[in-house]
Amino acid sequence: MYICFFVFGIIAILIGIIQLFSPQRPGALQTPTLQFPSIPSLRTQPQTSQTPSAPVVNTASSTTGGKMNSTVSTLAAYKPGDRLQVAHPSKGSLQLHVISKVRYTELWQTQGSQGPWVPTGSTFIGLWLETDVYLVNWQLRYYLLDEKTPVTDNDIQRDFLPYARQFAQSNQTANILFSYPPAMWHIDDIGKFRIEGVDGSTLAVQPGAVGRFIHASGDSARALVVEDYEGGSGQDLVWSGVSLNEADIQKL
Numbered sequence: 001m002y003i004c005f006f007v008f009g010i011i012a013i014l015i016g017i018i019q020l021f022s023p024q025r026p027g028a029l030q031t032p033t034l035q036f037p038s039i040p041s042l043r044t045q046p047q048t049s050q051t052p053s054a055p056v057v058n059t060a061s062s063t064t065g066g067k068m069n070s071t072v073s074t075l076a077a078y079k080p081g082d083r084l085q086v087a088h089p090s091k092g093s094l095q096l097h098v099i100s101k102v103r104y105t106e107l108w109q110t111q112g113s114q115g116p117w118v119p120t121g122s123t124f125i126g127l128w129l130e131t132d133v134y135l136v137n138w139q140l141r142y143y144l145l146d147e148k149t150p151v152t153d154n155d156i157q158r159d160f161l162p163y164a165r166q167f168a169q170s171n172q173t174a175n176i177l178f179s180y181p182p183a184m185w186h187i188d189d190i191g192k193f194r195i196e197g198v199d200g201s202t203l204a205v206q207p208g209a210v211g212r213f214i215h216a217s218g219d220s221a222r223a224l225v226v227e228d229y230e231g232g233s234g235q236d237l238v239w240s241g242v243s244l245n246e247a248d249i250q251k252l
Helices: 002-021 153-159 161-169
Strands: 083-088 092-109 117-129 133-138 141-150 177-180 183-199 210-217 222-229 237-244 249-251
Touching: 083 237, 092 133, 117 183, 133 237, 141 222, 153 161, 153 222, 161 183, 183 222
Parallel strands: none
Antiparallel strands: 083 092, 083 249, 092 117, 092 183, 117 133, 133 141, 141 237, 177 183, 183 210, 210 222, 222 237
């Protein structure tokens, strides 16, 4: 009996081996092949080497913006004795001689409010003209100032300092308006300067004098400029006049 079971077992094993190696018949069940879809690349453009672009020079005046620039005033070419033609917005064409020339250097702080004041690399020009008119260029702004009022430190602290402080605390971005006779004014810029040189002796300023400025604009092209000198190195003044464009100034 045990021999019969052994014989049947051998036969079953042989049949299994034969079926395993024999070719499958048509219609027989086949194990499906799994195919994973391809994953598209996330890069939509070919990678190429890039050449660094030229640095952008910021020409906006700022003593807190952390920038360095090198700007030379377009009035730098003028000198005492030259004759200019200026297109005044209300008085028409004016022809005036240059009496004296003031060279301003812009200053800023590189290390916060306690750091030293150093030059930004920009220089700007003021031209004292006949008939007691002062032509000033700062950045892209041109002022023809024909009225000046001496003021004291107390005047500046009362009439201008609160608004200048608000403007500074906003990183010079806030829309600051204030009243000062005879108009309302919008603060455009604040900063600090040093007088590098004076050609002529008309203006009561000295080379090396350091001061702060406020530039403001009003309606009808009105302009207001405040100069606040440190340590008595110059006369504190409030100038008023008009704003000009560069094209309004021509050399004769």
